[in-house]
Amino acid sequence: MFRLLLTLLAAGLSILSFPPFHWHPLALVAAIPLIAALHGTSPAKALGLGLLFGLSLFAGTLNWLAFIFGPMAVLLFVMLALFPTFFAATLASLQKVAGTRTWFPFAVGIIWTGLEYFRSEWFTLRFPWITPGTGLPPGYLTPFIGVYGMSFIVVTGASALVMKRPKLGAALLTVAALATYLPRPKPSPQGPTIAAVQAEMVGFGSYLKLSRQAEGSIDAFVWPEYAVTPDVRENANQVEAIQKLLADTGARQLTLGSRTDHDDGSWSNTAVTLGLDGVLGTHDKNRPVHFFDDGEPGTEVPAFETPLGTISTTICFDNDYASIARRGTANGAELFLIPSMDAESWSARQHLQHAELARHRAAENGRWMVVASSSGLTQVIDPRGQRVSSLPLFDPGVLVARVDILSHRTIYNLVGWLIGPLCVVATAALLVFTSVLTRRQAKAGSVAE
Template identity: 45%
Template sequence: MSVLIVLVNLWVVQRRWRYVGGGGLVLLLLSSVMMPEALEARDRVVKATAVQAEFAGRQRYLDLVGEEVVDFIVLPEYAFSYDVRESKVIWDELKAFAEKRASVMVMGTRTERGDGAWFNTALAMDGDGEIGVHYKNHTVHFFDDGLAGKDAGVVTAGGYQFGMSICFDNDYEDVVRRMTSAGAQFFLVPSLDASHWTLRQHWQHAELFRHRAAENGRWMLVAAGSGVTQLIDLHGNRVSAIEPMTEGAMSVELEALGGLTLYTRFGWMFGWAMLVGTAVFVGFLVVSGAYRKLKSSRSGV
């Protein structure tokens, strides 16, 4: 957008099409460089169910899952506001449910460290128990959200590798990018987005997940407590969603992808490229101006 603004101003002031044409060509080349590299074709369709309900209790969450057979079930952040593994009765019930459904379950819970401190946790489990965890790297400011985790790896289950970034992790670019670099083929994301938010806040926050999906070329399924629960494709398009402030579940199909976008490989380089380009252009103007001044003075002599 900045380049377009500069080009239009050049044309208005200078009325020289070569500036606009040359600048347009540069913009076109930059845009093509920023496009994702070709990603590997999908291996097979991944079926998943995402549940939207805020602090509903385990039985309500399990009831909302429904009867459709899926590979993965995703519950919201803080679906269990305690360490679910510390209650043998509840843990055994969840394992039995996962085993019966032959599904991997991803849910928001806590991990107690033992000294009173804890981590906001995304937990993956199946009928045998825990498969993997992710500790929220970016905890919410001025909020009791646990200690910040440091790692951003992937979970391997069901023949796939997937990421479990949590809610506010996706407001930043680094966690999803690191998980994708580590081999994540898609993302199953527990999120909260509390019911006391306004509708505008819910929809605004929902947009950030779309950015992360598009930057890294990965499908992303978000299960939010009060919305927006959504499925996003590798281009950042919202494929399906549940309206905010409603309980429900949706069963969807997404793709497991490989390959890395240029952004995933190198990060956000566009701003730096524009800064360098501006410095080169200013240098050119200074040198050319000095040259014209010198030439003019020699002609006068």
Template identity: 35%
Template sequence: MKLKHPLLAAFSGLLLAASFAPFGRGELAWIALAPLFYAVLESGGAAAAARLGALTGAVFYSLSLAWMTTVVHYLAIVFWGVFALWLALHAALVRGLWDLAEERGGGNLRALAWAAASGVIWAGIEYFRSELWPLACPWLGLGYSQTYTLPVFQSLSVWGVYGLSAFMAAANAAWALGPRKLRLPAAVFLGALLVITSWGSRRLRTLPAENGKPIKVALVQAERSDINKLAGFSLTPAAAAADLLVWPECSVMMPAADSPAYAALIAAKLKTSRAETVVGVCVDANKTLGVKRANFTLVLGRDKKTIGVYNKMRPVQFVETGLPANKAPAPVQTPLGKLGPQICYDLAFEDGARKMAGLGAQLLVVPTLDPVEWSERQHRQHSDMSAARAAETGLWLVRAASSGYSQVIDRLGRTRAELETGKEGALVAEAWLGGGGTFYTRAGWLFAPFSFVFALGAAALLAWKAARRKN
């Protein structure tokens, strides 16, 4: 392996890190993988390619997920290593496919097919590590780097964040073929990028973000506060006049899920508020008393009587041990409309918001617990995923985070109002409650599982070819 190959792989890791918070240079993601792919094609084979991919991953994740050292301490190295292995696997697979293409004569058309396959395999691996396996973690999916590139971000309404990840990885693979004088792939993907950008720009100009009916929302941002402080933020003149009030995840700790006295206390404290209210409630397990762990939203009507409950879909691994997952998420019908709750980590995954939209939700409501101890990088990386769910579903989204960022995001993925980290209070802003649903929620979401099956097929094909060579 030439020295320039690991240098190129490390450079890719640096460019990927710069594409996400806190740097937020999303445009760099469009070239970030090209040095790695070039080095992979120049390397000595699949094993060497895997080492290069691992190096890129090690640089990228150790920089972007540096905050993990404050959460799991030395175990952060293990997590970085696991993330890096996915890039190693991708590099080995695409190098194996390149060798197959070369055996069949190469050329521009096979190079174009290889670039497209590289993108699909990237999405398949990203989908598996983000959504399917026991340690699923969607953090830093490639498509999320485009949160602030709004014209391109509109494509999430068609193929979702995994489709965008696939296209970006494929484009990077196409750029890497330029030095080999294989120019067709780059021309095709550059043309496709121009078309997507043009379409997205037109969509932003012509599709009204304001659909349905306007409502005033009040999103309380406060952590480890007693109920009196939370109520105080909720009863300021602007917040008390809101149509919908949202408290963060775990704002109230109850002794059991069925605690009418606590619900009555909340109702009494908020009696003068005219808003329907969504309260984040948590319950610690108590084996002695037979109490099970719970994490849910309590939905109260304007009269502060309970009209619905939503339980968390996605317990955080190692943090919410013993919390049962909600296997059948459903919107909560209120006089205001059909609310689609998602609790914190739920929103990092694509399926919850999509299912809510499919069931007729008119607004995504997201109580969130982002601890004040988190770094600015961690806060921003987490909140940056929220816009993807709005763009994918075509629904407005309101997010009440314990220490920020609390947000109001329109159905095109644009942040309309935000309360920064480190501040307490109520973010009062306008949101729209209306019908959602996009091509993505109807059919486009199938691209991600298809990509996973494609990646499995590619791995099986290469394993079969390798076995035949040995025999």
């Protein structure tokens, strides 16, 4: 019973670290009761504890999935829960054959991070929400090791405390806390002024009208995902109206969500950037939303020249994944202008959870990001992952903010991103190691008998 209570405590602490609660510091300690519950238990019992933790965590944070998928949401909770279940069984199996050696806390952190990265970036139904790294706000370590590196530090620290290595555990969790919560300087951008429009499926004319309400000198506009469909490039009247908006306001470009129809009948969810002289660049959504008719996935993350500088226009769900923004930055993007869509019916909790992920992408890559979301959260994020400004959820409006054009690349963008893939490889090696030791011990036991 005590192990069950510890498992539920771990899930509860994790749930409270995410929106709408925002009790972020709990993400630093949430793994401690989970690993304590698994410490010294059998692999069979660990399976049940891991499943209980996963189901409680994902049903408690992602319950808004029921608004979208109905009863099918239960299957999604089970699928996501399989990863902490496998983590728990692997931890217990490794401890059974190897004991709690000096390196064991690091092995626990590797296994967690390897499974987290696989679930988030490589799995067929990849879904990078609700992890220890994203439960914390971006901090000083984010541009070095990203969210997966933060998950590794937090879980390794928790494991060290449980395995009676208090100095190591306290040191790791203290570093994570200081890196997250020490004050950071506020930016004073001197670059272009961007106007991001928030409105859900209001029609082309309404987006134009809202754009004209932007106050001050505007350099660029961003409209939400699916703002103009069918393909805006095929409608000369709409292109002309956009160019008139640019000419009247003195802006130099506008990025909006549209689509590309292909000869074979398929289509792509496309962000189109228009200037006074025509199309400046496009981006096809790389990560269409699972189970939605969201277009064929794109394969490239272009960064293209505009009057403002080199930009990338990754779309909505693209920015949930660490790999997409990283590739855009590596390709030369100096600024991200992001059309996004979160339907109002998906709940405020969904909107707030989703909005946090773009903050991590900005901090990992050291870039300003301007997100124009259909019903929120429309936001401007600085290169440290701090939300500079935002609009209230669900209310149509225009958010105007100044940003900077930046070209440096972070350590994370250069090499730090490898932490996740390396943990996947190391997890596979630990699984082989565990299997070999299990067989040897079983063989030795049979010989002794």
